[in-house]
Amino acid sequence: MGKALIIGCGGVANVTIRKCCQNSDVFEEIMIASRTKSKCDALKAKLEGGKTKIHTAQVDADYTDQLIPLIESFKPDVVINLALPYQDLTIMDACLATKTHYLDTANYEPKDTAKFEYKWQWAYKEKFEKAGIMALLGCGFDPGVTGVFTAYAQKHYFDEIHYIDILDCNGGDHGYPFATNFNPEINIREVTSKGRYWENGRWVETEPMEIKRVYDFPQIGEKDMYLLYHEELESLVKNVRGLKRIRFFMTFGQSYLTHLKCLQNVGMTSIEPIDFNGMKIVPLQFLKAVLPDPASLGPRTKGKTNIGCIFQGIKDGKERTYYVYNVCDHQESYKETESQAISYTTGVPAMIGAMLMIQGKWMKPGVYNVEEFDPDPFMDALNKWGLPWHEDFNPVLVD
Ligand code: NDP
Numbered sequence: 001m002g003k004a005l006i007i008g009c010g011g012v013a014n015v016t017i018r019k020c021c022q023n024s025d026v027f028e029e030i031m032i033a034s035r036t037k038s039k040c041d042a043l044k045a046k047l048e049g050g051k052t053k054i055h056t057a058q059v060d061a062d063y064t065d066q067l068i069p070l071i072e073s074f075k076p077d078v079v080i081n082l083a084l085p086y087q088d089l090t091i092m093d094a095c096l097a098t099k100t101h102y103l104d105t106a107n108y109e110p111k112d113t114a115k116f117e118y119k120w121q122w123a124y125k126e127k128f129e130k131a132g133i134m135a136l137l138g139c140g141f142d143p144g145v146t147g148v149f150t151a152y153a154q155k156h157y158f159d160e161i162h163y164i165d166i167l168d169c170n171g172g173d174h175g176y177p178f179a180t181n182f183n184p185e186i187n188i189r190e191v192t193s194k195g196r197y198w199e200n201g202r203w204v205e206t207e208p209m210e211i212k213r214v215y216d217f218p219q220i221g222e223k224d225m226y227l228l229y230h231e232e233l234e235s236l237v238k239n240v241r242g243l244k245r246i247r248f249f250m251t252f253g254q255s256y257l258t259h260l261k262c263l264q265n266v267g268m269t270s271i272e273p274i275d276f277n278g279m280k281i282v283p284l285q286f287l288k289a290v291l292p293d294p295a296s297l298g299p300r301t302k303g304k305t306n307i308g309c310i311f312q313g314i315k316d317g318k319e320r321t322y323y324v325y326n327v328c329d330h331q332e333s334y335k336e337t338e339s340q341a342i343s344y345t346t347g348v349p350a351m352i353g354a355m356l357m358i359q360g361k362w363m364k365p366g367v368y369n370v371e372e373f374d375p376d377p378f379m380d381a382l383n384k385w386g387l388p389w390h391e392d393f394n395p396v397l398v399d
Pocket of ligand 1 (some may be wrong): 034039059082085140142143182186342367375
């Protein structure tokens with residue numbers, strides 16, 4: 001049925017690529033293109049023999065002029081961007097130049113400022129509309145499935161949603177005192193930033209990790225969780241009617257937080273370049289080089305993730321609450337895809353989003369976030385492709 005060009009060959013791409021190969025009726029042909037071609041070739045060697053035809057290529061996605069000839073020669077239906085947030089705009093430019101649909105899992109972030117916002121990508125809306133192509137932004141788990149959960153709650157259970165709490169719990173243990181579950185640079189930039197939530201029409205800023213709650217997560221148990229700013233808050237505030245407050249919480253263990261504090265105190269998480277032996281180095285990039293590669297955590301990680309949304313609002317004049325979540329087992333994910341659950345929960349939704357675009361079920365020219373589409377086919381696909389969800393109509397609320 002279709003062809004996808006997948007850019008990047010890291011933890012998340014490893015899952016998306018395998019899922020595309022499992023879904024060969026839709027993904028007849030894929031090209032894996034990344035900075036380090038040997039990684040693409042190694043994955044191709046593992047997966048060859050199935051029905052999906054796999055090609056590989058080297059590309060530096062920082063350069064639109066390298067991407068354009070690649071897209072022109074392969075002619076994909078959709079480009080799935082699973083490189084880093086820094087490459088979003090160069091890849092969107094290449095999609096515009098070649099009139100090709102686009103999907104990613106994280107919003108654009110300039111390399112020299114730890115600040116992510118949709119404004120740079122939303123600014124492409126008119127250009128994409130005029131070119132007759134679509135961009136689907138943030139189609140991982142969070143952002144991604146959390147937006148689909150919200151659209152599903154809004155469609156089926158609420159006239160108005162007033163409060164949303166997004167809870168992201170990683171109950172997994174990799175046995176290291178400190179490691180990050182996905183790209184360390186992106187992860188540490190995110191968790192060392194100030195917290196932010198939206199209430200009564202305005203953003204409220206907090207110090208990093210200032211607001212802590214304890215929650216008893218289904219299938220995991222009690223965990224400490226901290227309020228963070230997360231990118232789907234920006235689009236959900238815009239797209240959910242009647243909203244009064246939205247917050248995002250993520251769990252962190254004490255060992256992670258103690259190490260992070262220490263690294264911050266000595267300047268290792270800074271993105272300001274410093275002089276070192278006559279060279280300029282960025283401390284956070286150096287730290288990334290000494291930390292365990294997230295891809296190596298897969299075989300060691302035991303336990304589960306639980307990511308979901310708690311909604312409060314009204315239906316037919318009556319108050320109601322609704323919790324929808326997915327539980328994903330690190331070891332089951334690894335058995336299937338050689339990746340732990342963080343990559344799995346991101347990589348599967350990216351495949352599903354691209355599938356719905358190729359099938360024409362989610363297709364309209366412009367730039368969109370996932371909650372702007374009919375959630376039902378996506379919710380069905382989550383059950384089918386390895387991320388089944390659970391519902392609770394009487395959940396414990398977060399104070
Ligand atoms: P990794 O670091 O494991 O992989 C990134 C891949 O992109 C690597 O293969 C890397 O190449 C490649 N890459 C980096 N720069 C370039 C470039 N200039 N040109 C071509 N390829 C490049 O990251 P993850 O797989 O963990 O994360 C991928 C994306 O998913 C990130 O944007 C991350 O923010 C996002 N994410 C989204 C989540 C969600 O739920 N929405 C959750 C987790 C992650 P090389 O091998 O040479 O380094």
